[in-house]
Amino acid sequence: EAGFVWAYEFVGPKQRYSRLFRSHTVEQALGSTAAHSARMQQAPASTVQRMQEEAIPAEQERIREQVWKEAEASDRLVLGVDDFAIKKGHTYNTGIHNLRGETMLDVISGRKLDDLRAYALQHPDFRQLSPYAVVMDLAPTYHTWISECFPDAIRIADRFHVHGYVIESLQAVRKTVQSTLSPRAKALLKSQHRLLNPPKDTLTEESQKRLEILLSYSPLLRSVWEWKEAFSVWYDNSPNHAVALLGFDRWCRQGDQIDHVAVRATLKTMRHWKDAIVNYHRCRFTNATVEGRHNRIKAYQRRHYFTRNRSRYIAGILIECNRHRLLD
Template sequence: MTLDLNFIQSLIGLQDLEVTSANVIDGIVYIYAESKHNFAVCPKCKKITQTVHDSRRQPYKHLPVWDKETIIILTKKRYVCSCDPEHPFDESFSFIRRYQRITTPYEKYIFSLMLKSTVKNAHEITGISEATCQSIYNFYANSILENRNPESLRLLGIDDIATKKGHNYDTVIYNHETGNVVAVITGRKKEDVISYLHTIPMDVREGIQAVSMDMSRGYCHSVLECFPNAKPVIDRFHISQQLHKNVDDARKHIQNHIKKNSKKNEVFKIRWALLKNVEDLKHDEALRLILSCTKYEKIYELHYLKEEFREFFNITSKEDAIAFHEYYKDFVYEYDIPELKIFCKTIDNWMPYILNYYDFPISNGPTEGNNHKIKNIKRRAYGYRNHNNFELRVKMEFECA
């Protein structure tokens, strides 16, 4: 089956290329072509030469034509220049990257398939090997990220994320003002984080004013050591999380004491009723909680103290926050609940960084949401063995979101 060459030349859309013949064989479109030019520019002396040393044909996969696999059989000449007769050079084409056997329009199509999908999906759609698809993704993703204007870093968020839960963890740093990922660091130990932060130019580090985080001493020490003008801000969500953990520990202690007296049913299924906000309780949860609080004073006191601390999150000044904490500690020591004493001691230890919230009202809420996106990226690919591929994918998906 012979095809109209002028039509084919327009269809494939490649400049400086002349189609000499085309055929469809076994469902594959073969297009034979060569350069329109009979000269080349010497890469050494930058002069034009027309002396052809030899030529050869090489196949290049191109975008499908009429939904059929398309291969361009390109005649490539080697030229020789008088400046170096012993070393001929290949003529270059704008639509082919060096050492590649796929045209750049087809590479960009493959890259677009992988932007919100996986390497495996691109392989299944195009028939290109997974290794080649990954190489194409890395090339174009790096090109995009390298040409992106650097973001100004002022407010950051830092948190860990499990690459293999319970075994391996990475540290993710976010730009609070844009939501983009600044870095994905292998490991979450202090030395891992500091090692990366020292690679950031000093003028950038000096411009960072605050970093939100959980109650991690490793992260806190890393920020204080590497960012001379930054204030660590303890995230309010993690303060609430710590309170709920200590309240739950106290509940277990009280329930275990009650169960020893064979009264298990009286405090059965009150965990979530105790931890939820009062206004969020369902009817049956509220009923169980009221019955337990009526029967057991310690449960009532525990619930009262948990609800009382919620007022802390409505405070708008450092002075009021300090005063409220002293007031709250008095209640905790009066009711003598050991687990809440531990909570108060934790707050005492972190109080300077908790108070930084009133200077920089940022939290790890966006960070936790971004962590969920990263987990979805990881799950979609069933995990990553190569950390560089993982970091590149994360940075690209956040930029494209």
């Protein structure tokens, strides 16, 4: 209840809260909301929000400087580039990530090639990076942009996205087979179709038995499932890039034996992006941590109701995605 007119080590002039209380309250609010932190600290929500707003610019600047210095000093820097939705299907941002350092470097407004080129022109520090490899999905825009900015970097197609194309073709075949089955078998295949997606060795013994029942419905479905399993084996067991090239061609020939439009479309995509897909075996990094970071961004956007101030929005995301750096 006291106010201080002199400056002490533990409290500033004309302040009612100690520096330790302010820092603890701000750290708690960054991971949730000002209202939640106010309830926990038994302080007015407006006071906690003011503390948070005063702390965000300094924290964001400190974190940005730290993560960029780390990226610039990295000997074999591996970048990850991926988009995340502000409004799904309408508005997107692009995130730039340091995969080796497990940090998020920056947020770009938009995902079109003009937006990416404009960012590179406005941020010369980005062009000064020397990444050994860059991981991204199969969007031509990202590959074009990275080849312009870093022509010597290895461009790697993210394993998660690549494997998604194979899963989609498997499910397309499943729907085709499903329409030809009896009502009982059709209902069973439809209700348990997710058993087809994961590798067999990750399933429980009971799930493997149910999977065998589903595969027994159609030789076509079994052949596509085995083709999907072979792709996972190729990813996991190829010892080097040269062997991976041979294994990829062998896997494509296995797919050529399957007569289905979805499989043919997937093979066309795979052959087009062959170099980027096989480059995974030159530098085994994926955007798995990036996808997890996207979940944190979505949670942040829901908590803060999509902050209208662009600079504050980006600052909040960078702090949210690099919070483990706050303790350094």
